[in-house]
Amino acid sequence: MSQLSVRTSTAQAPAKRISGAVKMGLRIVFFILIALVFLTPLYWMLTGSFKEMTNAYVIPPEFIPKNPVLTNYQKLFVSNPAIRWIFNSLVLSIAGAVLCMFATSLPGYVFSKRKFPGRTLLFSLILVAMLIPESANLVPLFIIVKNLGLLNTYAAAILPWIVWPFGVFLMKQYIDTIPSEILDAARIDGASEWRLYFNIILPLSTPVIATIGIFFFMAVWNDYLWQYLVLSDPNMMTLPVGLISLLQNNRGFVINFGILMAGGLVSALPLFVLFLIFQGQFTRGLTVGAVKG
Amino acid sequence: MTNSNVPMTLIRRTETSQPVKRRGLLNTIWRERSAYIMLAPSYIIFLLFSLIPTVAAVALSFFDADLGHISWTGLDNYFKLAQDPVFQQSVVTTIKIALIVVPLVTLGSLGMAVLIQPVGSSFQAFMRGVLYLPKVANAIVMSLIFLWMFNPQYGLINYLLSLVGIAPYAWLSQGSTAIAAVIIVEFILRVGQPFILFLAGLYVIPRELYDAASIDGANGWQSFRYVTLPMLTPITLFVVVTQTIASLQIWASVFLLTRGGPNRATDVVMFRIYETGFEFFRFGLASTQSVVLLLISAVFVIVLFRQFRWQGDYT
Numbered sequence: 001m002s003q004l005s006v007r008t009s010t011a012q013a014p015a016k017r018i019s020g021a022v023k024m025g026l027r028i029v030f031f032i033l034i035a036l037v038f039l040t041p042l043y044w045m046l047t048g049s050f051k052e053m054t055n056a057y058v059i060p061p062e063f064i065p066k067n068p069v070l071t072n073y074q075k076l077f078v079s080n081p082a083i084r085w086i087f088n089s090l091v092l093s094i095a096g097a098v099l100c101m102f103a104t105s106l107p108g109y110v111f112s113k114r115k116f117p118g119r120t121l122l123f124s125l126i127l128v129a130m131l132i133p134e135s136a137n138l139v140p141l142f143i144i145v146k147n148l149g150l151l152n153t154y155a156a157a158i159l160p161w162i163v164w165p166f167g168v169f170l171m172k173q174y175i176d177t178i179p180s181e182i183l184d185a186a187r188i189d190g191a192s193e194w195r196l197y198f199n200i201i202l203p204l205s206t207p208v209i210a211t212i213g214i215f216f217f218m219a220v221w222n223d224y225l226w227q228y229l230v231l232s233d234p235n236m237m238t239l240p241v242g243l244i245s246l247l248q249n250n251r252g253f254v255i256n257f258g259i260l261m262a263g264g265l266v267s268a269l270p271l272f273v274l275f276l277i278f279q280g281q282f283t284r285g286l287t288v289g290a291v292k293g
Numbered sequence: 294m295t296n297s298n299v300p301m302t303l304i305r306r307t308e309t310s311q312p313v314k315r316r317g318l319l320n321t322i323w324r325e326r327s328a329y330i331m332l333a334p335s336y337i338i339f340l341l342f343s344l345i346p347t348v349a350a351v352a353l354s355f356f357d358a359d360l361g362h363i364s365w366t367g368l369d370n371y372f373k374l375a376q377d378p379v380f381q382q383s384v385v386t387t388i389k390i391a392l393i394v395v396p397l398v399t400l401g402s403l404g405m406a407v408l409i410q411p412v413g414s415s416f417q418a419f420m421r422g423v424l425y426l427p428k429v430a431n432a433i434v435m436s437l438i439f440l441w442m443f444n445p446q447y448g449l450i451n452y453l454l455s456l457v458g459i460a461p462y463a464w465l466s467q468g469s470t471a472i473a474a475v476i477i478v479e480f481i482l483r484v485g486q487p488f489i490l491f492l493a494g495l496y497v498i499p500r501e502l503y504d505a506a507s508i509d510g511a512n513g514w515q516s517f518r519y520v521t522l523p524m525l526t527p528i529t530l531f532v533v534v535t536q537t538i539a540s541l542q543i544w545a546s547v548f549l550l551t552r553g554g555p556n557r558a559t560d561v562v563m564f565r566i567y568e569t570g571f572e573f574f575r576f577g578l579a580s581t582q583s584v585v586l587l588l589i590s591a592v593f594v595i596v597l598f599r600q601f602r603w604q605g606d607y608t
Contacts, residue, residue: 041438103335116325136583140349193327222431234586257441267552289495
């Protein structure tokens with residue numbers, strides 16, 4: 001019996017090893033192909049931004065630009081207030097991220113560690129808001145902002161969004177895991193509530209807060225619709241809005257894709273850098289809400 | 294929780310023999326006033342920019358409002374929409390696209406996450422980054438790139454197709470291919486996040502479950518069906534619900550690629566709302582459309598939750 005089993009196992013082993021290697025090889029090839037599909041548009045944007053407009057329309061399309069030029073970037077920054085756009089985007093994204101970090105961690109802390117009348121109701125309202133699509137609020141929000149005289153201000157562009165319901169939820173979940181004993185000990189030592197927040201809760205929740213900040217930064221940087229609605233003054237426009245204005249100026253005529261690609265690259269590059277640096281943070285941030293255990 | 298306060302409450306309660314309900318409530322509010330103070334700035338913003346608009350959206354839907362005037366019309370807007378073939382078509386198109394994109398993204402990301410399991414972790418990290426990159430670049434930029442790539446004469450896609458002998462399509466000028474184009478762009482944008490989620494979820498499934506299954510004689514497919522899938526149920530629910538809500542709100546790709554498509558082929562509700570509200574400035578009607586979209590989303594979410602809770606009983 002044992003001899004038989006030895007023979008079969010040695011007879012099967014090399015075949016299994018080979019088919020195992022082939023399978024692995026196939027997997028890798030499959031994923032390389034997928035990676036190509038996903039990376040090609042980005043590569044196209046990169047090379048496209050250096051193509052003279054006439055070359056952008058060459059058949060067959062050039063995979064490596066024969067005469068790379070900087071004219072697109074010139075047009076972008078010289079003939080258009082692109083620097084202003086980038087500045088606006090930066091201001092909004094950074095201010096938004098900072099405000100959001102406070103606007104979500106304060107309620108998160110209060111809902112997590114404080115008991116007070118109305119707590120459940122107020123928190124449930126925020127949870128309900130999490131499920132409501134943003135589109136539902138756009139029209140009235142616009143009217144409210146208009147009537148407050150806040151059109152074309154930085155405030156209007158980000159204030160409505162800084163109390164990010166999902167962020168509040170995340171903060172509450174995370175602060176729940178901070179032992180209350182620390183807070184009680186500090187209270188006994190005479191610390192005020194604000195002290196507790198700034199000196200205990202904030203430092204302890206840095207990972208979650210940082211993640212929320214990064215995601216909100218990205219969201220504001222990439223936001224188009226709301227910023228388009230609220231910022232019509234060319235000096236207040238942000239990068240996406242400015243880009244689209246370039247497109248709309250050309251619609252119906254031959255679209256200058258070179259300049260659009262240049263703009264797209266300028267818009268996407270900072271985020272790529274952010275993403276590559278903080279990739280671990282991103283992954284943790286994405287999975288923290290949904291994965292149990 | 295606030296242990297240092299408990300003894301004081303006890304003392305107060307025993308000291309007075311009067312009914313303490315109202316005094317107790319006001320006292321508690323005063324005692325916890327710092328909580329309200331801390332909550333106030335954020336909550337006021339939340340009220341002003343989140344809650345009130347949502348309520349106002351529902352309210353506005355009963356009015357006819359534009360830049361100049363506002364007047365009550367009751368359910369007129371709803372009747373108008375119910376009889377409007379353009380709006381009806383946009384609803385159908387939106388649901389059609391959602392019904393295609395959501396399974397595509399969910400199954401695609403799940404399948405890839407499972408397939409990539411045996412491969413090394415640095416390769417997995419690489420694919421994670423690659424698949425998520427389009428989302429980082431954002432919908433606007435990706436749509437612009439694809440606007441160029443889908444160009445019938447100069448686009449990269451038709452060129453590549455011609456290399457394998459397929460005739461060029463007028464992608465964005467034909468109804469069916471325009472929808473396909475939107476779906477392709479949405480897929481590329483959205484498959485990255487579920488992929489990361491599923492990867493994380495697969496990682497935490499205990500090995501012992503698979504060992505137990507194979508001892509019981511389960512083959513690969515069976516252990517997938519009876520171990521992997523049930524263990525992934527919470528994540529799958531999350532993915533399906535978020536993808537559905539996102540699919541019902543597709544706007545950027547439609548706005549940039551097709552503007553509603555050749556003959557409204559890719560006209561989605563979100564685009565209707567945008568055009569009605571911000572190009573025609575008919576705020577009342579646009580609110581009505583938003584409410585309809587809200588209701589459709591709610592129906593989908595409720596149905597999905599019911600479905601998944603039933604399936605979740607197997608874990």
